[in-house]
Amino acid sequence: MPFIPHTENDIKEMLATIGVDHIDALFDEIPSELRCGELDAIPPGMPEMEVSRLMQMRARADGQPLCFIGAGAYDHHIPAAVWELTTRGEFYTAYTPYQAEASQGTLQLLYEYQSMMTALTGMDVSNASLYDGASALAEAVLMAVRGNRKSKSKRILLPRNLHPTYRRVVHTIVRNQQIELVEVGYDRVTGSIDHAELERYSGEDFAALVIPQPNFFGILEAVDELTNWAHDNGMLAIAVVNPMAMAILRPAGEWGDLGADICCGEGQPLGAPVSSGGPYFGFLCSTDKLVRQMPGRIIGKTVDLDGKIGYALTLQAREQHIRRSKATSNICTNQGLMVTAATIHMTLMGGEGLQRVAAASHANTGKLTQALTSLPGVETVFKGAVFHEQVLRLPIEVTKALRALAAHNVLGGFDLSDDYPELGDAVLVCATELRNEDDIENYRGKLERVIQSQVQTPCQLKPDW
Amino acid sequence: MSNTPTDRRYAKSHEWLKDEGDGNFTIGITDHAQGLLGDLVFVDLPEVGTVVEAGNDCAVVESVKAASDVYSPVTGEVIAVNEALDGAPETINDDAFGNGWMFKVKVADAVESDSLLDAAGYDALIAEEE
Amino acid sequence: MIYEHSRVGRRAMAQAPSEKVEMAGIPDAMLRASQPPLPEVSEMQAVRHFTRLSQKNFSIDTQFYPLGSCTMKYNPRACNTLASLPGMLSRHPLAPDTHSQGFMACLYELQDILKIVTGMHAVSLTPAAGAQGEFAGVAMIRAYHDARGDKERSEILVPDAAHGTNPASAVMCGYKAREIPTGSDGDIDIEALKSALGPQTAGIMLTNPSTxxxxxxxxxxxxxxxxxxxxxLYYDGANLNAILGKVRPGDMGFDVIHMNLHKTFSTPHGGGGPGAGPVGVSKRLEPYLPIPMVDFDGNDYRWLTEQDRPDSIGRLSAFAGNAGVLIRAYIYARLLGREGMHRVSEYSTLNANYLLKRLMEAGFDAAYPERRASHEFILTLKKQAKELGVNTMDFAKRLLDYGVHAPTTYFPLLVPECLLVEPTETEAKEDLDRFVEIMQTIKQEAESQPEMVKQAPHTMPVRRLDDVRAARELDLAWKPGA
Incomplete structure (x- = not known):
C-alpha cells in the first residue's frame, strides 16, 4: 500500500489489541446512513512512474515561452544552493515552531529573515511573513486602521496605479469590516499618483495612504512628498514595494521626514520561482510603535535557562490561538518554506548581488523599451522614471498583438486594456536580468512582423494605369 | 490570611476600584488576577479623555500565554493612566494594589455599586473559583 | 547568526550578474545611499550555516511527529520532484490560456477530486491556507445572507473546543463569535445549541471529527x-484525514467547507507554510466562490473570473493561490487514487485507536475513554500534574529528549493538562510501540526524579527559553553595530 507500512500481521495484532475484528469497526460511531460508498468517480491510484509521465506531459504542454511579463511576478535567477538547501527534509517537513527547543533551526532562520527584511526596507521590525503581496497589503490596511488612533474614519486612500488585483484583494478582505477604500487617480502624463487629486483630500480623516514604489506601471513615485503629506494629514503611510527595488532605491524607512509607518509587498523576487503565481510570500514590516498591531508570527531573540542565546515565537498574545476573536488576524502560519528560500537567497546574493540583479533588470527593460519603440507607432505611455518595467502603446489592438506573439512563443507583456481602458492599446513589459539581447531582438523582430501583418489593410486605391 | 485591601471594592471580573473621594476612582486588577495571568509583558491602557462604560473592556493585560481584557467597573472619563506601566508591566505583578494601578476615571453620576463586592465578598469569590 | 560570518567585501558572486551596470534614468535622490546591510559570506559558508540550522529542527523526515490536529504524515518525494519540473516552475501566472493547458488540467482535475471526496457541489482552490479558506467560507455565508436581503444575522456559533482561527475568521467577516459548550461525552451540547440559535444566527463552524x-x-x-x-453549516477540514472515503461533509449537511491540503493531501508543512485551503460549497453557495477557478468545455481549460462570477466574494491573492502546493496535492491524489483515499482514514484511525489503547493500558488517562478515537485522541495528565507536580508541558519537553516531537499540548483548552496525539497512517506499528515505551519511561521518571523531567529538555540545542524576556525586551532583528 503506497505510504502505509502495515503488514497483514501488524493489522491483525493491532486490531486484537483494540478488541475489534475489522478496521471498518473503528468507524462505528459514524451513523451508517451517512457513510459514503466507493469513490468510483476518482481514478484508481497510479504508480510513481505513470504519474511522472503524466506530469512531464502536462509540463511540456505549457511550453517554455520567452516571457516579458512582470506585473507582480518576476523571473529572476535563483542560485542553485537556495532550493537544494530549502528542500532539505528538516526544513521542508517541519511544522510551525511550537516546540521552540526542537525548532531552533526554523526559529533562528526566521529571526535572520526578519533582520534581512528590516535591512532591505529600512524599517524597525518585520514579521515572519504572510501569504503573498496582495494579502499582505490587506493586512497592512487592517493594521493601519487599528494602529492609527487619531483617525476614527476607517477610510484608506488607495491609488489607482496600484496593482489592480491587489486592489481587488484588499477589497475582498476588508470590506466586511466597514473599511472604506477611496481611490486616487494617476497623472496621465507621468503615470504617478495625481497630486492635485490627492490634495483634495487634505484635512479629511483617513487612516492611511497607500504608496506603491514602483507603482503598477513601473513608475517611481515621489515617495518623500507623499509620505510627508500623509503624516501632515494625520494618516499613516503604507509603502507597497518590490523588494528588488529596495536594494537600489531609497528604502521605505527613509521616506520623507519620518519614514513610512508600514512597508509590505510581494517577496517572490527573493528566491521564489514564478511557478504559476505561488507559493510566494508577503512581507510586512513596520515601525517599532506599531509592532503590537502586526498580524502573523514574530520571532524574538532570548536566552535559555543557562543564559544561552535562543529564539522563540513572541508577542503571541496578538494571535488567534490565544486571542481568538480579538486577534489581530486569523492567520496561523506564515509562508515558512518560501521565507527559508528568501533568507538563503538574500544571504547568497548579499547587498551587492541584489543591486546587480536590480540594475541588470532595469538596464534590460531599458534596452527592450529602446528596441520596441524603434518600431513605428510603438511609444512609451508615461514620462516618469521607471524601475525595470515600462508601459508601451502599440499601433495595433493590444489583445490581438499579444495573442499573435504568443502563437510565436513570445509572451509580450501584460495587457492593460481591461484594467486601464483609458490608456488605449497599452502593454506593460518587463525584461529581467535573465533576458539577453537575443531575446530582446527576438521580441522586437516578432512584434515588427505582427504589426506589419495587422496594419496591412486591403489596398483601397485602384492601380494607376 | 487575606491581603485584599478593605479600602476599595471589587468586580467579579477581578478589577479593583478605589474611591479617591473627589469624584475620581482609581482602577487596577487584583493580586489574584495577576497571579492567574503570570508574568505580564505588556499593558494596553486607554487614552486619557476616553469615556469608558461600566462593564465594557477598555484595557488589556498581556502575559506570554494569555491576554485578558480589563473591564471598567464604572462609567466615566479617563483622566489619568499609569504611564510607568509602559516600560514596566511587571509592576502589576509586584504591586497590583499599589504602584500597579492602571487608570483613573472621573465619574459623573453615583457609582452603581450593587454588582461590586467588598474585600470579604471578593475573597469568598476567589475561594469559590478555586 | 549568519551575520557573524559576514565580512565587508566577501561575496558569493557566482550567482549574480558579473558586473554592476548603471541605473539609467533614475534621479540620484531616489537611489539608496549605501548597499542594504545583508550578510556578506561565501557560498560555502552559507551552505554550512543553513545546513547546520536545518539540523536543529525536528521534522517528519527525521522524527515521529504526532502533533494532534496537524496531520504530520509522510510527504512523498515524488510530489516535490514532479511539481518542480522546469515547465511547472517557469510558467508565469499571467501566461495566456494557450500556454497553460497542462497546468489548468491539473487544477481542474484536483477540483473534481476534492468535490467527489467531500461530497460538495463545487470547489475553488484559491485560498492560500486553512485560515484563508475559513475566511472565504464565512465571507460566502455572509454573501449568501446579504444577497437574500437577510441582513440581521450577526452571529457565528463556534464550539468552545474550536481552533482559535474559527472565531478570528468570523470576526474578520464582521460577525460576532458565540461559543457553544461541549458536553461531557465530547459531542456538542445540543440543548445549549438550541438556545443559542435564532434569527441572529448566520451559521455554525464545526470540525468533525471534532477537536x-x-x-x-x-x-x-x-x-x-x-x-x-x-x-x-461550515465544515473546518482540519480533521478530514480521519474520514476520507468514509463519510463526506456534503452528506452530513454542510453548506461550505475548507480543506487543509497540507494535512490531508500531504503537502509539506515547510516550517509553517505554505499551505493551501481550498473551499467547497453546496449548490446555493456556488455563485460566491472565490476566484479564479478553472473551467473545462470538453476541449479547452479556461479561468473563471469576475466576468463569469459577478457575485463571487472576490480574489484572495494576486494570482491563483499557492499553485505549487495545489500541484503537489494533485500528484498525491493521483498516486493514492480512490483506493488510497479510503486507506488514509482507515490506517490513521487504526493507528490512533491502537496507540490510545496501548497508552491506556500503560496507565494514562484518556479524556474520553468511552469514545472511539478518530485519527487522534486526547490524553489528560491531570493526575500526574496533581500527584507528581509534573505537567503536560514537562512531558512534552521530555519527549523531545527521546527524539519524538511532542503532541499538541494544552489544546483544546477545555481539557485540563491535555495532550492531543495524532500518529497518522504513515507510521509503522513499531514506532507506535516505541512511543508507548517512551511515555512509560517518562512516567517512571516523573515519579522517581520529577525535577529532572521538569527541567527537560536536556539534549536539545537549547534548554527552555525565557519567553517573558523575549516579550518584555523585544529583540526582533539584528541591527548593524548592535
Whole structure:
C-alpha cells in the first residue's frame, strides 16, 4: 500500500489489541446512513512512474515561452544552493515552531529573515511573513486602521496605479469590516499618483495612504512628498514595494521626514520561482510603535535557562490561538518554506548581488523599451522614471498583438486594456536580468512582423494605369 | 490570611476600584488576577479623555500565554493612566494594589455599586473559583 | 547568526550578474545611499550555516511527529520532484490560456477530486491556507445572507473546543463569535445549541471529527436545527484525514467547507507554510466562490473570473493561490487514487485507536475513554500534574529528549493538562510501540526524579527559553553595530 507500512500481521495484532475484528469497526460511531460508498468517480491510484509521465506531459504542454511579463511576478535567477538547501527534509517537513527547543533551526532562520527584511526596507521590525503581496497589503490596511488612533474614519486612500488585483484583494478582505477604500487617480502624463487629486483630500480623516514604489506601471513615485503629506494629514503611510527595488532605491524607512509607518509587498523576487503565481510570500514590516498591531508570527531573540542565546515565537498574545476573536488576524502560519528560500537567497546574493540583479533588470527593460519603440507607432505611455518595467502603446489592438506573439512563443507583456481602458492599446513589459539581447531582438523582430501583418489593410486605391 | 485591601471594592471580573473621594476612582486588577495571568509583558491602557462604560473592556493585560481584557467597573472619563506601566508591566505583578494601578476615571453620576463586592465578598469569590 | 560570518567585501558572486551596470534614468535622490546591510559570506559558508540550522529542527523526515490536529504524515518525494519540473516552475501566472493547458488540467482535475471526496457541489482552490479558506467560507455565508436581503444575522456559533482561527475568521467577516459548550461525552451540547440559535444566527463552524478527537454523532440533527433557524453549516477540514472515503461533509449537511491540503493531501508543512485551503460549497453557495477557478468545455481549460462570477466574494491573492502546493496535492491524489483515499482514514484511525489503547493500558488517562478515537485522541495528565507536580508541558519537553516531537499540548483548552496525539497512517506499528515505551519511561521518571523531567529538555540545542524576556525586551532583528 503506497505510504502505509502495515503488514497483514501488524493489522491483525493491532486490531486484537483494540478488541475489534475489522478496521471498518473503528468507524462505528459514524451513523451508517451517512457513510459514503466507493469513490468510483476518482481514478484508481497510479504508480510513481505513470504519474511522472503524466506530469512531464502536462509540463511540456505549457511550453517554455520567452516571457516579458512582470506585473507582480518576476523571473529572476535563483542560485542553485537556495532550493537544494530549502528542500532539505528538516526544513521542508517541519511544522510551525511550537516546540521552540526542537525548532531552533526554523526559529533562528526566521529571526535572520526578519533582520534581512528590516535591512532591505529600512524599517524597525518585520514579521515572519504572510501569504503573498496582495494579502499582505490587506493586512497592512487592517493594521493601519487599528494602529492609527487619531483617525476614527476607517477610510484608506488607495491609488489607482496600484496593482489592480491587489486592489481587488484588499477589497475582498476588508470590506466586511466597514473599511472604506477611496481611490486616487494617476497623472496621465507621468503615470504617478495625481497630486492635485490627492490634495483634495487634505484635512479629511483617513487612516492611511497607500504608496506603491514602483507603482503598477513601473513608475517611481515621489515617495518623500507623499509620505510627508500623509503624516501632515494625520494618516499613516503604507509603502507597497518590490523588494528588488529596495536594494537600489531609497528604502521605505527613509521616506520623507519620518519614514513610512508600514512597508509590505510581494517577496517572490527573493528566491521564489514564478511557478504559476505561488507559493510566494508577503512581507510586512513596520515601525517599532506599531509592532503590537502586526498580524502573523514574530520571532524574538532570548536566552535559555543557562543564559544561552535562543529564539522563540513572541508577542503571541496578538494571535488567534490565544486571542481568538480579538486577534489581530486569523492567520496561523506564515509562508515558512518560501521565507527559508528568501533568507538563503538574500544571504547568497548579499547587498551587492541584489543591486546587480536590480540594475541588470532595469538596464534590460531599458534596452527592450529602446528596441520596441524603434518600431513605428510603438511609444512609451508615461514620462516618469521607471524601475525595470515600462508601459508601451502599440499601433495595433493590444489583445490581438499579444495573442499573435504568443502563437510565436513570445509572451509580450501584460495587457492593460481591461484594467486601464483609458490608456488605449497599452502593454506593460518587463525584461529581467535573465533576458539577453537575443531575446530582446527576438521580441522586437516578432512584434515588427505582427504589426506589419495587422496594419496591412486591403489596398483601397485602384492601380494607376 | 487575606491581603485584599478593605479600602476599595471589587468586580467579579477581578478589577479593583478605589474611591479617591473627589469624584475620581482609581482602577487596577487584583493580586489574584495577576497571579492567574503570570508574568505580564505588556499593558494596553486607554487614552486619557476616553469615556469608558461600566462593564465594557477598555484595557488589556498581556502575559506570554494569555491576554485578558480589563473591564471598567464604572462609567466615566479617563483622566489619568499609569504611564510607568509602559516600560514596566511587571509592576502589576509586584504591586497590583499599589504602584500597579492602571487608570483613573472621573465619574459623573453615583457609582452603581450593587454588582461590586467588598474585600470579604471578593475573597469568598476567589475561594469559590478555586 | 549568519551575520557573524559576514565580512565587508566577501561575496558569493557566482550567482549574480558579473558586473554592476548603471541605473539609467533614475534621479540620484531616489537611489539608496549605501548597499542594504545583508550578510556578506561565501557560498560555502552559507551552505554550512543553513545546513547546520536545518539540523536543529525536528521534522517528519527525521522524527515521529504526532502533533494532534496537524496531520504530520509522510510527504512523498515524488510530489516535490514532479511539481518542480522546469515547465511547472517557469510558467508565469499571467501566461495566456494557450500556454497553460497542462497546468489548468491539473487544477481542474484536483477540483473534481476534492468535490467527489467531500461530497460538495463545487470547489475553488484559491485560498492560500486553512485560515484563508475559513475566511472565504464565512465571507460566502455572509454573501449568501446579504444577497437574500437577510441582513440581521450577526452571529457565528463556534464550539468552545474550536481552533482559535474559527472565531478570528468570523470576526474578520464582521460577525460576532458565540461559543457553544461541549458536553461531557465530547459531542456538542445540543440543548445549549438550541438556545443559542435564532434569527441572529448566520451559521455554525464545526470540525468533525471534532477537536476533541471524536466523531460528532448527532451531526444530522445539528444540521437540521441550524438550517431550520436559517443558518448555514461550515465544515473546518482540519480533521478530514480521519474520514476520507468514509463519510463526506456534503452528506452530513454542510453548506461550505475548507480543506487543509497540507494535512490531508500531504503537502509539506515547510516550517509553517505554505499551505493551501481550498473551499467547497453546496449548490446555493456556488455563485460566491472565490476566484479564479478553472473551467473545462470538453476541449479547452479556461479561468473563471469576475466576468463569469459577478457575485463571487472576490480574489484572495494576486494570482491563483499557492499553485505549487495545489500541484503537489494533485500528484498525491493521483498516486493514492480512490483506493488510497479510503486507506488514509482507515490506517490513521487504526493507528490512533491502537496507540490510545496501548497508552491506556500503560496507565494514562484518556479524556474520553468511552469514545472511539478518530485519527487522534486526547490524553489528560491531570493526575500526574496533581500527584507528581509534573505537567503536560514537562512531558512534552521530555519527549523531545527521546527524539519524538511532542503532541499538541494544552489544546483544546477545555481539557485540563491535555495532550492531543495524532500518529497518522504513515507510521509503522513499531514506532507506535516505541512511543508507548517512551511515555512509560517518562512516567517512571516523573515519579522517581520529577525535577529532572521538569527541567527537560536536556539534549536539545537549547534548554527552555525565557519567553517573558523575549516579550518584555523585544529583540526582533539584528541591527548593524548592535
Amino acid at each position: 476533541v478527537g471524536v466523531f460528532e454523532r448527532r451531526i444530522k440533527e445539528i444540521a437540521e436545527l441550524v438550517h431550520a433557524a436559517g443558518g448555514l
